[in-house]
Amino acid sequence: MELTVGQLAERSGVAVSALRFYEAEGLIHSRRTSGNQRRYARETLRRVAFIRVSQRVGIPLSVIRDALAKLPDRRTPTTEDWERLSKAWRAELDERIVTLQRLRDELTECIGCGCLSLDHCRLANPYDVLAKEGSGPRRWLCAKACDGGTCASSVEG
Numbered sequence: 823m824e825l826t827v828g829q830l831a832e833r834s835g836v837a838v839s840a841l842r843f844y845e846a847e848g849l850i851h852s853r854r855t856s857g858n859q860r861r862y863a864r865e866t867l868r869r870v871a872f873i874r875v876s877q878r879v880g881i882p883l884s885v886i887r888d889a890l891a892k893l894p895d896r897r898t899p900t901t902e903d904w905e906r907l908s909k910a911w912r913a914e915l916d917e918r919i920v921t922l923q924r925l926r927d928e929l930t931e932c933i934g935c936g937c938l939s940l941d942h943c944r945l946a947n948p949y950d951v952l953a954k955e956g957s958g959p960r961r962w963l964c965a966k967a968c969d970g971g972t973c974a975s976s977v978e979g
Contacts, residue, residue, distance in 0.1 A: 823864055825864060826859065826860065826862075827841055830866060833867055834867055834871065834874075844873060848887055849873055849887055850862065850873075865898040868898045872904065873886055879915060880918055881911055
């Protein structure tokens with residue numbers, strides 16, 4: 823049994839516009855009737871659920887699309903597929919968790935300049951020397967090179 827776009831939206835809890843977007847992005851597929859109406863295989867419900875859960879944990883649509891493209895014959899992801907992909911995505915998710923925890927813990931000290939310290943800003947970033955490294959919150963963007971809250975490449979005051 824095939825589903826109309828409205829039926830798929832109702833059953834999946836995803837707006838029709840989102841389903842059209844998913845289709846335009848190559849995440850789901852439909853066939854067209856002689857009247858040019860979309861029809862989706864029932865398995866598309868699981869595929870949409872896979873997309874939504876992946877998005878919910880922070881996986882970008884481009885990564886989801888690449889994962890789905892590797893499945894043979896546009897098939898619906900299986901439990902084994904989800905297990906394999908979720909293991910592959912785990913390191914990236916762990917890194918995001920650490921970044922979010924750091925942001926949460928230091929957010930009250932940040933005014934968006936990137937120095938993350940109102941008390942030490944004039945000393946840690948005199949004359950906005952971090953601007954030479956590029957725009958945006960430089961200390962956040964170079965978090966992997968940071969040591970003790972200051973970027974390894976910044977000028978000491």
